[in-house]
Amino acid sequence: MNTTTTKNVCGDKWYLNLDKPEEALKFLGFIAIFVIRTLLHHLMKPLGQPYLTTDFAIGLILGNLPKFREAFSGPYSVTLNNIIEFGMICHMFVMGLEMNPSVLLRPPTKDAFIAYTSMFTTFVLAFATTPFLHYTKISPFIFSLALSLMASSTGSPILTRVISNLKIRKSDLGKLASSAGVHTDMMSTLFYCFGFIFFPTEKPLPRPLHRFFRALLMFCLFLAQVTFTSIVSPIFLNWVNNENPEGKPLKGSHLVMSLAFVVLICSFPTWPPESMYNPILSAFTAGLFLPNQGRMSKWIINKINYLLSTVFYPIFFFWVGFIIHMRNFDIGDKMAWARFFSLLGTVIIGKVTGTVLCGVLLGYHVPETASLGLLLTTKGHFHVYLAALAIRTNRVKNTTGAMIIFVIVLTVVYSPFVVMDIIKRARKRVPVHIMALQWLDPTTELKILIALHGPHNIGSTLNLMEICHGGREPGSIFYATDMVELTDEIAATLKKGGGAGMSNDPVTVTDRSVTEMRESITAAVNGYGELRSGQGVTVRRMLALSTFMTMAHDVCGLADELMVSIIILPFHKRLNPDGTLDSGHAGFRHVNRKILKNAPCSVGILVDRSFGQTEEAWRPGASMDIAIIFIGGRDDREALAFAAQVARHPAVKLHVIRFLEDKSSQNAQKRSSILNRASVVEQEEEMKLDDECFAEFYERYIAGGGRVSYMEKHLTNSSETFTALKSVDGEYGLVIVGRGGGRASSGLTTGLNDWQQCPELGPIGDVLSGSDFSHNTSMLIIQQQRTRGQLEGLHDDFTIL
8 A cells, every 4th residue: 555645734745655655654643542541540440540551551651762752753643642632622511511500509528528629729839839830930839839749639530430440439538529529620610611711821911901901801701601501502402312312313414413512612712813712711611611411412422522532631641651751851950859748648648638637527437538638639630731821831950850750650550559449448347138128127128120021020029129129228129020032123213311231221122012001111110110209109210221141240339329128020931821830931940040149138939829919008908928948058038027027018927937957866976976076066056046046037027926826847757857847838929048058957947958849049949949839829938148258349339437
């Protein structure tokens, strides 16, 4: 290929020839950036580092290689500078668009107090120390103001990403840090806007009168931009959103008009030749006062963020490495090192002091507020850009500017370790089974995710909601989740929405069969929700739209995000008209098994034979006989906790049946003799937990009389267990059993495993679901949340402050 482009530069011609080695080197260099970036980020992922850290390391190395520096010298450096400026305009625009300026008009909240206090203390400390370190001889006062403002600010996008990646976003500390970071970022950038207007930096300085009129012009343009954007843009974008409803393709003409409108409001303050208003700050102001709700705004945010994260940021840090010429870096400059440690100490001491002082007044713990202060020191791309720009415009020496950038990047490097320390301290307070029913705080809402395969699950879902709530205080939240297989036909009908398929705002599915199915389910569950809305019941609709290979992962992720105590899944076999179960759906069986293995909470599988066809539990005069079979083990204890929730309902008559192993039998003695010492200790500990749990249940629900009845059966082996199960056959509409995990009295179920057709139901559940048992008895098999041994993040109901 011989492609040549010519262009006049100052009367001379330069050529872009892709056959030349330096042109190929540019192309290979950018490919290397993207490839190495992905690999290095994957290696650093266990350390929780965001892409900014890896991008900077790669950019610093490649930007200082002699071959690359030669390849991007001359006119190419001008092109690279233009690309960076355009990218920063997009970055600042979308950063402003994701913020909400209306919070500035409301009474300050706790997060605002912490943000403003930490900003003030850091700014004062930085402004007091910066002049003595002589960073620059060009406008030192203005530079001190700018550097102090940078030291007191926070890179909210990077901070939010670190908090989200390490899963503390839903804890009170995570929410506080994210919100305070946004407050700090918004205020500091607005101060930069005003500073650019009123403090000129060019040399020589214009005459005072000329300077005054130019500042007045820029301020008027700023006010005009804010006013026009605040008043006109909601009207225009609402019209565009109404003309392009969700589920329909965006009209090309409206898309072009919207983009032209955005360009207009971003650029018009820079049009007058005398204004000299910064286009990057102008883009931030335009984005800040644009509405961030609606289809068009979300489309713009998604597209620009994708472009920035995949293309611009790697190039940006290559430019930063190019600006930091390490060959000119004077490692022996003691004053530069003094500036480095002074700036780093100022940032840390100022932020931590401010947050601790404010946190003490608000009643927070000192260690946690100190950690919050360290998180608020995190800087972002805009701060790196400002420091690099100071080097490029010769405001500071190369070594001094590089030290400032190193401080900025260092604040990002240690932030994940601060979060990990927060989680480490939190683990000492968090119970292992935080998402199980057995440890559910009675003062908190009960959250249950109920999955549905189709309209045939409506009856059982409504009955489950009713008996689980039972007038519970402070209330119950049920997430009715449709499990829909994503086939090629359905994928062809998908329309992009505001979120993912696992949320309240999913992709829009236009397939007729799916929409009709979802509408019928929605009408039923929402009708029940409205009926019980005044009694503490909240019903929310969810959609799990995935292939069977990924559906379990999506459902587990949704359960983790919603912090539910239990997931209740339909059995993969459906009821036939003759009362038997069909052969089942292999895809849903695969999903159920994977959820049982990976769920972040407890899991129940409902084998519905008649539960969905019985009289609705909320109807006046309704009665429902439910039994729980308790043998022992963590799953049975969780089943007992579920039965305790059910026992509250006035229409439920709960029957508790406990199977006890006869220790005097020869079979029990023989089995005990072959157990090693460790197994005996483990079995005794498990039985102790069983007795304590059952004693508490007995004292609360059985000893005082009422609707809960109790029966004991002393058994010696699995044969007698089978007989005992047959004796209760057909007497109850629903039987609750544990799946069998951690069961000490395994002698009562040994041998039942040999007959299992569905191991996911456990030995007791598999027997009860067999064809030999009544077609009128439904089963709910429960597995308690499995111990993970460590806490991966902080949950939304966990308070560390």
